[in-house]
Amino acid sequence: MKRITLTTLQEMKKAGEKFTCLTAYDSSFAALLDAAGVEVLLVGDSLGMVIQGQESTLPVTLDEMIYHTRCVARGCRRALLMADMPFLSDVDPRQAVSNAGRLMKEGGAQMVKLEGGAMQLETVRRLAGQGIPVCAHLGLQPQSVHKLGGYRVQGRDQESARRIHDDALALQDAGADLLLLECVPASLAARIRDALRIPVIGIGAGPDCDAQVLVLYDMLGITPGKRPRFSHDFLSDPEAGPTDVAGAVRRYVEAVKSGAFPASRHCF
Ligand code: KIV
Numbered sequence: 001m002k003r004i005t006l007t008t009l010q011e012m013k014k015a016g017e018k019f020t021c022l023t024a025y026d027s028s029f030a031a032l033l034d035a036a037g038v039e040v041l042l043v044g045d046s047l048g049m050v051i052q053g054q055e056s057t058l059p060v061t062l063d064e065m066i067y068h069t070r071c072v073a074r075g076c077r078r079a080l081l082m083a084d085m086p087f088l089s090d091v092d093p094r095q096a097v098s099n100a101g102r103l104m105k106e107g108g109a110q111m112v113k114l115e116g117g118a119m120q121l122e123t124v125r126r127l128a129g130q131g132i133p134v135c136a137h138l139g140l141q142p143q144s145v146h147k148l149g150g151y152r153v154q155g156r157d158q159e160s161a162r163r164i165h166d167d168a169l170a171l172q173d174a175g176a177d178l179l180l181l182e183c184v185p186a187s188l189a190a191r192i193r194d195a196l197r198i199p200v201i202g203i204g205a206g207p208d209c210d211a212q213v214l215v216l217y218d219m220l221g222i223t224p225g226k227r228p229r230f231s232h233d234f235l236s237d238p239e240a241g242p243t244d245v246a247g248a249v250r251r252y253v254e255a256v257k258s259g260a261f262p263a264s265r266h267c268f
Contacts, residue, residue, distance in 0.1 A: 004039045004080045006111075006133055006177050012039075013199040013210045020256045021082075021201055021213035022249070025051050025068045029216060030075030036249040040201070041076055042113065042213060043069045045084040046142070050217040057142050060086045062099055069107030082135055083109035087143045090114045093126040100132050113180060115141040117167030121174045128175025136171040138164050139205065140183035151228075153204070153268045155184040168192045168200075180213065181205040183230065186267040204230030206267045212256045219252055220245060230266045 002008075012019050021040035024030045025047045033041055047068055048060040069083040083103045090096040096114075103109040111133035114120060120136065127134050139154045148154075155161040165188070168179055179200045181189050186206020193200040193209055202209030214231055217223040221233035234240075234255075235248040243251065255261035 001078050003078055006080070009039065009080070009178070009199050009211075010197075018257050018259070019199070019211040020253050021211055022219070022252070023047075023213070023216045024072045024075075025216075026071045027075035030072040030079075031077075032075075032246055033216070033249055034076050034079050036246055037253050038079055038249065040211070040213075041072055041079045041081050043072050043081070043083040043107075043109070044113075044215065045086050046215050050215060050223055056145050058087045058145075060084075062086055062089050062102065066102055066107040069103055069109050073108030080111060081109050082111040082113055083107055085112050085114040090116075090120065090123050093123045096123045097126050097130050097132070100127055101130075104132065111135060111177070113137055113178075115143050117163065118170060121170055124171055124174040124176050128177075133177045134175065135178035135180055135201070136168070136176040137180045137182065138167055138171070138184075139181045142182075151183070153183045153185070155188045156268075161185070161188050164188065165192055165195070168196060172196050172198050181209065183268065202262075204228065204262075204266070204268060207259055207262050212262065214252070220248060230262060230268075232261060232266060 019039040021042055022033050022038050023044040024033055024041045045057040045060045048054040048057045065086050089099045100112045103112055113135040115137040124134050155164045178198055181202050183204040189202050189205035190208035199210040201211040201213050203213045218231040220235045234251045
């Protein structure tokens with residue numbers, strides 16, 4: 001079994017072949033997602049909400065991220081393993097290198113993801129300079145939920161769309177290897193995808209991204225409360241009929257690869 005690397009993902013972008021990403025927080029789910037063909041497993045700081053029951057991702061600590069990354073690494077054989085830099089662990093570039101190093105050395109992550117635009121350029125340069133693969137995260141940044149006044153679609157007006165577009169190019173130039181775009185209009189995501197060499201992973205960013213990501217518990221329909229518009233319950237989809245958890249994940253993989261997901265009702 002050949003391991004998925006950044007080169008694999010770059011080649012898939014060039015070939016116009018979509019890849020998939022899902023969040024994972026433990027070894028059993030990691031093994032199941034890996035076997036279903038998911039190319040990237042993300043140990044998201046969404047674990048603060050779906051595992052710990054917190055109201056936001058802000059309380060998640062670096063030690064908790066390392067613990068869950070280590071659990072996921074044990075179940076992950078083929079997929080690329082990416083871990084989130086938790087809130088404020090990436091502000092000081094030197095500290096960010098040391099924190100990312102812990103996620104890799106102690107957790108077994110192969111890549112880190114961090115939220116933020118222009119203010120993260122120096123951190124991204126430092127991480128890239130140390131050979132640490134980076135996924136930048138733009139659009140809705142859940143770690144800024146209090147500043148944003150809620151979980152809202154970003155880049156709807158011309159000025160903020162231009163800022164996201166410019167930040168994406170600047171982050172790529174600083175050394176980011178992937179870009180994750182969360183909750184932005186599909187037309188903006190398509191423009192950014194076309195402008196970048198690096199693969200773009202979307203969540204609530206329309207069908208024209210190089211890849212899609214969802215929070216695992218959302219796509220299995222087990223997150224309490226209202227499911228976000230951009231997600232889909234692949235486990236109990238009345239149109240597709242009954243299946244099990246592995247079947248739901250395979251359905252997600254097929255739907256992303258065929259372009260059936262996201263549909264227009266999932267987009268902004
Ligand atoms: O923490 C998370 O789960 C994320 C999402 C964008 C998938 O970053």
